Amino acid sequence: MANVTIREIMVPLSEYATVREGATLLDAVLALEKAQEEFEHYQYRHRAVLVLNGEGRVVGKLSQLDVLSALEPGDSSDAELKQLMRLGFSHEFIRGFRKQKRLEAEPLKNLCGKAAGLKVEAFMQAPGEGEYVEATASLDIAVHQLVAGDHLSLLVTQGDAIVGVLRLADVFAAVFHLMKECQLT
Amino acid sequence: MKALKSLLDRIAQRVNINLRELEFDVMPIAHHLVPLKQMTKFYAFYGITPNHSLSLEFRHSSLAGSYFLGRCRTNHSILYKTDVRGDELQKKGATFTFNGHTLTLAEDEIIDVQDSYLVKTLVHSYSHDPESRERFFVTNTLSCHYANIHGSPTDGSFLGPFATVDLTTMYDCAIGAYCYIQAGEIGHFHADPGMVWARSRGDFNFVYHHPLDRLKPYIDFVPGKAPTGVFMDFLEVRKKDFERVFDVVNLQRPKGIPSNASLDRYAVIKPKMHIAENVLVAQRAYLENSYLGKGANAQENCYIINSRLEGDNVTAHGAKIIDADLGNRVFVGFNSFLRGCPHCRLTIGSGTIVMPHTIIDIDRPLTIPANHFVWGMIADEADLAQNSMPLEDFARIDGRLYRGNLLFEGSGAAFVAAFQKRIEHILLDNGALFDGKRYKGHAQRNQNISVNTIQPYPEGRLKGMYPTILIQP
Numbered sequence: 263m264a265n266v267t268i269r270e271i272m273v274p275l276s277e278y279a280t281v282r283e284g285a286t287l288l289d290a291v292l293a294l295e296k297a298q299e300e301f302e303h304y305q306y307r308h309r310a311v312l313v314l315n316g317e318g319r320v321v322g323k324l325s326q327l328d329v330l331s332a333l334e335p336g337d338s339s340d341a342e343l344k345q346l347m348r349l350g351f352s353h354e355f356i357r358g359f360r361k362q363k364r365l366e367a368e369p370l371k372n373l374c375g376k377a378a379g380l381k382v383e384a385f386m387q388a389p390g391e392g393e394y395v396e397a398t399a400s401l402d403i404a405v406h407q408l409v410a411g412d413h414l415s416l417l418v419t420q421g422d423a424i425v426g427v428l429r430l431a432d433v434f435a436a437v438f439h440l441m442k443e444c445q446l447t
Numbered sequence: 448m449k450a451l452k453s454l455l456d457r458i459a460q461r462v463n464i465n466l467r468e469l470e471f472d473v474m475p476i477a478h479h480l481v482p483l484k485q486m487t488k489f490y491a492f493y494g495i496t497p498n499h500s501l502s503l504e505f506r507h508s509s510l511a512g513s514y515f516l517g518r519c520r521t522n523h524s525i526l527y528k529t530d531v532r533g534d535e536l537q538k539k540g541a542t543f544t545f546n547g548h549t550l551t552l553a554e555d556e557i558i559d560v561q562d563s564y565l566v567k568t569l570v571h572s573y574s575h576d577p578e579s580r581e582r583f584f585v586t587n588t589l590s591c592h593y594a595n596i597h598g599s600p601t602d603g604s605f606l607g608p609f610a611t612v613d614l615t616t617m618y619d620c621a622i623g624a625y626c627y628i629q630a631g632e633i634g635h636f637h638a639d640p641g642m643v644w645a646r647s648r649g650d651f652n653f654v655y656h657h658p659l660d661r662l663k664p665y666i667d668f669v670p671g672k673a674p675t676g677v678f679m680d681f682l683e684v685r686k687k688d689f690e691r692v693f694d695v696v697n698l699q700r701p702k703g704i705p706s707n708a709s710l711d712r713y714a715v716i717k718p719k720m721h722i723a724e725n726v727l728v729a730q731r732a733y734l735e736n737s738y739l740g741k742g743a744n745a746q747e748n749c750y751i752i753n754s755r756l757e758g759d760n761v762t763a764h765g766a767k768i769i770d771a772d773l774g775n776r777v778f779v780g781f782n783s784f785l786r787g788c789p790h791c792r793l794t795i796g797s798g799t800i801v802m803p804h805t806i807i808d809i810d811r812p813l814t815i816p817a818n819h820f821v822w823g824m825i826a827d828e829a830d831l832a833q834n835s836m837p838l839e840d841f842a843r844i845d846g847r848l849y850r851g852n853l854l855f856e857g858s859g860a861a862f863v864a865a866f867q868k869r870i871e872h873i874l875l876d877n878g879a880l881f882d883g884k885r886y887k888g889h890a891q892r893n894q895n896i897s898v899n900t901i902q903p904y905p906e907g908r909l910k911g912m913y914p915t916i917l918i919q920p
Binding site (some may be wrong): 346348349350351352355358359362 | 630636644646648652654847849854856
């Protein structure tokens with residue numbers, strides 16, 4: 263594993279879906295669609311959009327789940343659901359509560375229309391400390407970071423700059439390939 | 448006043464250390480709750496009766512206007528107009544059962560207040576913590592106006608104004624204004640204002656959130672300012688009536704009070720009161736132009752005005768009843784605010800349970816039928832329809848109920864039974880069921896309480912602080 267470097271299997275930043283701060287969720291979804299069309303040679307489709315500031319630095323990551331969270335009825339925010347768990351309600355009760363909120367909320371089509379105009383900053387996640395990996399690092403380092411941090415991707419750095427995205431799917435493919443090689447030798 | 452100032456800083460720092468995980472800062476709250484000069488204006492007092500153990504110990508504390516009964520220790524604390532009522536503390540040899548184990552108290556229980564700042568707070572009942580039955584502790588805690596610490600050992604916590612913690616051991620929690628918590632044991636928990644939570648693990652879980660926009664006019668609390676709103680205004684205009692009962696040494700007992708009823712000398716009794724047998728009126732209760740039928744009670748900080756309570760009514764600590772007619776055995780929970788008006792009376796049928804921290808404030812007549820369960824915020828018929836249910840129907844819930852701001856999971860029957868059992872206990876403890884021989888309670892035992900006063904240093908570095916005082920039989 264140690265012989266494969268991150269640079270070899272990462273997606274270069276130029277081939278990844280990005281939007282600038284101030285973009286809407288619709289802009290982000292369109293950017294994702296465009297990246298998927300343009301870079302069909304990737305075996306796995308992109309599942310996130312990076313958010314860049316005015317200087318082109320990555321300030322956040324918008325996953326598919328983040329986009330979907332914009333469709334949640336206002337009253338069942340993450341904080342509220344966590345609070346219900348702390349209050350001792352069962353998972354079954356909380357599922358019922360969400361369903362109830364959904365029934366009371368606007369139709370999904372209306373929610374989609376409203377969510378399209380919301381700003382990406384409200385839903386993106388700022389990368390945490392364990393979400394960066396050096397381009398020259400070996401594959402086993404990346405495996406450890408993905409597993410320990412429960413991440414779907416890592417930002418690949420070269421010096422101060424972000425140069426790419428290392429996706430869980432690409433790491434898995436590389437590991438799978440190595441496993442097969444080991445069996446043959 | 449240097450000692451008092453540094454004591455206040457020390458307490459606030461200790462509370463903050465405990466609440467660091469919640470990032471809750473009590474510093475601006477602690478310094479603006481009560482002007483420190485108030486701490487020198489009022490004497491503290493304690494009761495002596497042949498019916499209660501006596502052991503009081505005050506060290507390095509300020510106790511302005513506070514009242515003590517029973518067994519209590521205060522150390523490095525500031526208590527302002529706070530009642531520490533130890534008439535339900537458990538005695539040495541008392542037994543209790545927990546998880547199949549029967550344990551015996553090794554010594555008499557004591558209320559132990561350490562490193563805490565309590566403002567107009569009531570500390571009452573006995574420790575319900577199976578790990579600490581001999582010591583009902585209140586440590587590293589700040590509580591605001593009209594909070595209730597009821598049977599709830601509390602450490603490292605903050606209670607906002609009109610908050611109640613009931614039968615719950617609490618560590619490192621911040622409880623917002625007008626919250627009611629009865630949950631067994633909680634830790635590192637931040638409750639937003641207006642949450643009403645009653646939980647019995649494995650049996651039921653009841654949570655109601657007062658709508659904040661409707662709660663704010665009643666109680667608004669911003670750190671750095673004293674609490675404001677209808678509740679505070681209501682109390683403020685009646686403050687003068689209390690000055691007389693605290694200023695006069697020998698007050699004449701009103702005429703026509705039955706010998707088995709108890710009227711605390713620090714209660715305000717205004718004209719045209721009818722007080723029947725076995726009635727209990729606690730200190731700082733306020734009664735005016737009302738009828739209290741046999742076995743009714745008015746606990747600390749209760750206000751009953753222009754109202755009729757038929758009998759065996761429980762009006763729990765801090766509840767207010769104005770322009771209302773209540774049938775037999777109506778239970779009104781802690782800090783509830785029930786306000787009709789002269790031309791739009793509130794009528795509540797017999798056996799109805801009004802959940803703690805319920806607000807009913809009407810400008811048209813409203814009738815709540817007998818044997819109902821009522822909760823939340825009610826201003827009209829529509830609110831009542833959403834926030835009430837016949838007890839019989841509530842008892843049928845087995846699973847889940849989502850109704851407005853109420854969430855309920857578990858057994859409705861267990862919930863109703865727990866309430867009814869508790870009401871029965873309260874009536875028994877208060878002496879409402881006394882038949883001349885059996886079932887003596889507070890109404891009979893608290894009749895002849897001698898009250899002594901103690902005073903702080905009037906000048907100098909220790910101004911406002913009380914000397915170390917030990918009071919024992």
